[in-house]
Amino acid sequence: MAEMKLFLGCTIPNRLPFLEAAARKVFDKLGIQTSDAPFACCPEPVGFHSIDHEAWLAMGARNLCLAEDEGKDIVSLCNGCYQTLAVVNHELKEKSAEKEKINAILAKINKEYKGTINVKHFVHVLHDNLPKIKEAITKQLSNLKVAVHAGCHYARPSEILKSDDPWKPQKQRDIIAATGATIVDYELEKLCCGNGAGYYNKETGTEIAKQKIESAKAAGANCIVVNCPACFQQLDTQRGLPIIYLTELLALAMGEDFNSLNMKFHITKKGDGLELKSL
Amino acid sequence: MGIDVSVDVEFRRKIMDMHQGARLMYCYQCNHCTYDCPISKLVGSDVYNPRKLILHSFLGMKGNILGKKENPALWACMTCDTCDEVCPNDIELTNIFYVLRNLSVKSGEAPAAYLMQAKTIFENGKAIPMSGPIERRRGQMGLKSLPEAPLDEIQTILKERGVDKVLPAE
Numbered sequence: 001m002a003e004m005k006l007f008l009g010c011t012i013p014n015r016l017p018f019l020e021a022a023a024r025k026v027f028d029k030l031g032i033q034t035s036d037a038p039f040a041c042c043p044e045p046v047g048f049h050s051i052d053h054e055a056w057l058a059m060g061a062r063n064l065c066l067a068e069d070e071g072k073d074i075v076s077l078c079n080g081c082y083q084t085l086a087v088v089n090h091e092l093k094e095k096s097a098e099k100e101k102i103n104a105i106l107a108k109i110n111k112e113y114k115g116t117i118n119v120k121h122f123v124h125v126l127h128d129n130l131p132k133i134k135e136a137i138t139k140q141l142s143n144l145k146v147a148v149h150a151g152c153h154y155a156r157p158s159e160i161l162k163s164d165d166p167w168k169p170q171k172q173r174d175i176i177a178a179t180g181a182t183i184v185d186y187e188l189e190k191l192c193c194g195n196g197a198g199y200y201n202k203e204t205g206t207e208i209a210k211q212k213i214e215s216a217k218a219a220g221a222n223c224i225v226v227n228c229p230a231c232f233q234q235l236d237t238q239r240g241l242p243i244i245y246l247t248e249l250l251a252l253a254m255g256e257d258f259n260s261l262n263m264k265f266h267i268t269k270k271g272d273g274l275e276l277k278s279l
Numbered sequence: 280m281g282i283d284v285s286v287d288v289e290f291r292r293k294i295m296d297m298h299q300g301a302r303l304m305y306c307y308q309c310n311h312c313t314y315d316c317p318i319s320k321l322v323g324s325d326v327y328n329p330r331k332l333i334l335h336s337f338l339g340m341k342g343n344i345l346g347k348k349e350n351p352a353l354w355a356c357m358t359c360d361t362c363d364e365v366c367p368n369d370i371e372l373t374n375i376f377y378v379l380r381n382l383s384v385k386s387g388e389a390p391a392a393y394l395m396q397a398k399t400i401f402e403n404g405k406a407i408p409m410s411g412p413i414e415r416r417r418g419q420m421g422l423k424s425l426p427e428a429p430l431d432e433i434q435t436i437l438k439e440r441g442v443d444k445v446l447p448a449e
């Protein structure tokens with residue numbers, strides 16, 4: 001697999017660096033090669049897209065240009081960054097008038113968007129490496145009863161992203177299943193984490209997160225596995241169930257532990273019969 | 280709460296011209312978007328109602344969407360894209376809501392948190408800037424410092440679009 005540009009976004013490197021460390025460890029173990037670039041904010045799809053559509057496109061296109069310059073695809077660790085970059089890429093590849101408009105802006109910073117690379121979510125990349133993942137797993141996480149949360153911006157809008165089922169994403173499930181954990185279906189699996197509601201009304205977002213966690217608990221889950229740092233923060237701060245980021249889960253199954261993964265920085269460390277320390 | 284029935288043709292044209300706005304005309308008001316909207320469910324469809332947003336956009340009834348500061352009927356949406364997925368006519372509701380919000384920003388009616396985030400991006404290139412304690416924590420975890428985007432490039436782009444003009448002064 002060719003080297004990719006790692007798009008870390010804002011939340012992971014600047015708030016949750018332990019998630020970056022876990023992802024880099026798993027990539028190393030699987031031989032997935034990545035490199036960094038001076039990327040700016042993706043920009044953020046809930047807030048910044050609401051400010052100005054063209055500015056959102058141009059900022060996204062600048063990030064895409066950096067990867068294009070090296071002829072490498074982008075892999076994102078965050079749903080929001082993935083959705084922004086993939087949708088901007090799609091829109092500019094499909095609509096030549098938009099592309100011209102955005103390139104007129106990029107010309108001021110001596111850049112030109114060409115449309116030569118692809119944007120992937122890290123779940124896609126891991127899924128492509130499923131046989132290698134199975135080989136690298138040394139420990140079955142059979143005491144985990146996982147409620148899966150895939151987040152809104154992972155597979156929606158599906159007519160553009162076309163990467164997984166928008167309601168019951170399968171790729172994340174396949175990866176979780178490889179660790180020996182049991183996947184628990186729960187009523188509110190499709191529900192958003194509520195993070196995006198927080199801009200306007202924090203209480204609304206909190207209420208949505210709490211409902212989601214209660215639904216997972218009621219179905220017998222002892223943790224929630226997420227694939228996005230915004231969902232991670234939103235759910236982890238509720239102190240309902242331990243939240244595990246997908247690469248943390250894989251790292252645990254590959255022999256890492258609570259200490260080596262710095263899981264002390266999780267806010268919710270135990271709940272409903274599971275203690276992260278014991279993993 | 281009364282309904283403003285006056286029609287703004289210019290506003291209607293603006294919405295129809297942008298993105299996939301013209302697909303709006305296929306909306307037959309089935310209410311699936313509102314029925315499945317997690318925000319409508321929580322705050323009530325009298326407060327936030329995607330079906331009505333689409334209806335008022337289509338009819339050009341600008342007064343029901345713009346003209347109010349921090350209007351929950353427009354800004355309560357968390358862009359989860361659920362409505363887009365369940366719409367039987369493939370109307371890209373969230374994209375239309377972005378157009379409406381962009382207009383609301385220009386009218387000086389956007390909620391403070393949205394403008395503050397844009398200000399942070401303008402000043403730092405990132406929605407969440409790096410901090411000293413996190414920088415140290417990164418070092419302890421063996422993580423390298425990351426290359427930073429040149430701020431002049433980011434500000435040039437944003438100024439081209441006039442984003443600097445809508446940012447809060449302090």
